Amino acid sequence: MPATSLMHTPPHPLRISFCARTDPQPWFDALRQEFPKAQLQAWSSGAPPADYAIVWAPPQQFFDEQTQLKALFNMGAGVDALLKRDIAPQLPIVRLNDAGMAVQMAEYVCHALIRHTRQFDVFEAQARTGLWHEPVALERARYPVGILGLGVLGERVARAVAALDFPVLAWSRSAKQVAGVRSFCGTDQLPAFLAQTRVLVNLLPLTPETENLLNRSTLGQLQSGAYLINVARGRHVMEDDVLALLDSGHLAGAALDVFRTEPLPPEHPFWRHPRVTVTPHIAARTLLPDTVAQIAGKIRALEAGLPIDGLVDRSRGY
Ligand code: NDP
Ligand code: OXD
Numbered sequence: 001m002p003a004t005s006l007m008h009t010p011p012h013p014l015r016i017s018f019c020a021r022t023d024p025q026p027w028f029d030a031l032r033q034e035f036p037k038a039q040l041q042a043w044s045s046g047a048p049p050a051d052y053a054i055v056w057a058p059p060q061q062f063f064d065e066q067t068q069l070k071a072l073f074n075m076g077a078g079v080d081a082l083l084k085r086d087i088a089p090q091l092p093i094v095r096l097n098d099a100g101m102a103v104q105m106a107e108y109v110c111h112a113l114i115r116h117t118r119q120f121d122v123f124e125a126q127a128r129t130g131l132w133h134e135p136v137a138l139e140r141a142r143y144p145v146g147i148l149g150l151g152v153l154g155e156r157v158a159r160a161v162a163a164l165d166f167p168v169l170a171w172s173r174s175a176k177q178v179a180g181v182r183s184f185c186g187t188d189q190l191p192a193f194l195a196q197t198r199v200l201v202n203l204l205p206l207t208p209e210t211e212n213l214l215n216r217s218t219l220g221q222l223q224s225g226a227y228l229i230n231v232a233r234g235r236h237v238m239e240d241d242v243l244a245l246l247d248s249g250h251l252a253g254a255a256l257d258v259f260r261t262e263p264l265p266p267e268h269p270f271w272r273h274p275r276v277t278v279t280p281h282i283a284a285r286t287l288l289p290d291t292v293a294q295i296a297g298k299i300r301a302l303e304a305g306l307p308i309d310g311l312v313d314r315s316r317g318y
C-alpha cells in the first residue's frame with residue numbers, strides 16, 4: 001500500500017445537486033447560508049457526483065448518472081411524478097413535510113368553502129348587475145366537510161375548518177384522533193364517509209389505490225348539492241364525471257386547483273363552466289426559505305447519523 005494512502009484525507013465538502021425547472025440561483029444563495037463550504041451544482045448531464053439532491057420532476061438520466069446520492073429531497077409534498085422514475089431502491093426519498101404549505105392549504109380550502117357556503121360568488125354576480133338581494137342565511141350543520149387524506153396537510157385543513165364550526169369528517173388509511181374531526185378509514189368506511197359529506201376536500205396522495213377515486217360512483221354518494229374542492233392531484237378525478245354531475249345538479253360546484261393535464265388546456269370545459277373555479281396548481285406553493293431550512297436541517301441530521309421524518313414509503317407510494 002503506498003504511504004500516501006495511510007495519510008488522513010479530510011472528507012470532501014458537501015456536494016449538493018439541484019435539478020428543477022426553476023432558476024437555481026436563489027436556492028444556491030439560501031443553501032450557501034446553511035452550508036458555506038458546500039459545492040452547489042445545477043445538474044446537467046455529465047455533472048460530477050453529488051451527496052444530496054434537491055429535485056422536482058428530474059429526468060431519468062439524472063438518476064442514471066447520480067449514483068452516489070445519500071438522499072434525495074423532493075421540492076414538494078407529492079412524490080407521484082418522482083416515483084415513476086427508476087430510482088435505486090436503497091436511496092432514501094424525502095418529501096416536504098409542511099414547510100409552510102399546510103397553512104396555505106388551510107387558507108385555500110377555507111376560502112373556497114366560505115366563498116361557496118356564504119355565496120360570495122353569487123354576490124359578486126349580483127354586484128355586477130347592481131342587484132341588492134339577501135338570500136336565506138347559511139345553516140352550518142347542512143354543510144358537513146369531508147376531507148380525503150388526514151396527513152400533514154389534511155390535518156391542518158381539518159383543524160382550520162373545524163375552527164369555523166363546520167362539522168368535519170376525514171378519511172385516511174389508518175384511523176386518526178383529531179379533536180373535532182370524525183375519523184373514517186379504509187375502503188370499508190368510504191361509503192359512510194361519502195354519504196355524510198356535502199363539501200368534499202381531496203388531500204390524498206396520488207397512488208395506484210387513489211387514482212380515479214373521484215368518479216361518478218363515489219361523487220354520486222355525496223349529499224345532494226355537494227361541492228368538490230380538489231387540491232391534491234388531477235388524476236384523482238374523472239373529469240367527465242364531474243362535468244356530468246354538475247350538469248345533473250348533484251354537484252353544486254367545484255373549486256379545482258389540479259387537473260389531469262396541466263396547464264389546463266384552453267379548450268377544457270372547466271375554464272368556462274359557471275360553477276367551476278379554476279386555479280393554476282397554487283393551493284400550496286413551495287416556499288424557498290422554509291424549504292431550504294427544512295432540507296438543510298435534514299441533511300445535517302443525516303450527516304450526524306440521526307433519524308429524519310418525511311421519508312417516503314415506496315411500497316405505499318407516499
Ligand atoms: P401525507 O402523506 O402527509 O398524507 C396523506 C394522507 O392520505 C394520509 O392521511 C394517508 O393515510 C391518506 N391516504 C393515503 N393513501 C390512502 C388510501 N389509499 N386510502 C385512504 N387514505 C389514504 O401527505 P400531505 O398531506 O403532505 O400531502 C397530500 C397531497 O397533497 C400530496 O400528495 C400532493 O399530491 C398534494 N399537494 C398539492 C399541492 C397543491 O398546491 N395543489 C401542494 C402540496 C401537496 P394515513 O395517514 O393512514 O397514512
Ligand atoms: C406538491 C405540489 O406536491 O406542489 O408539493 O403539488
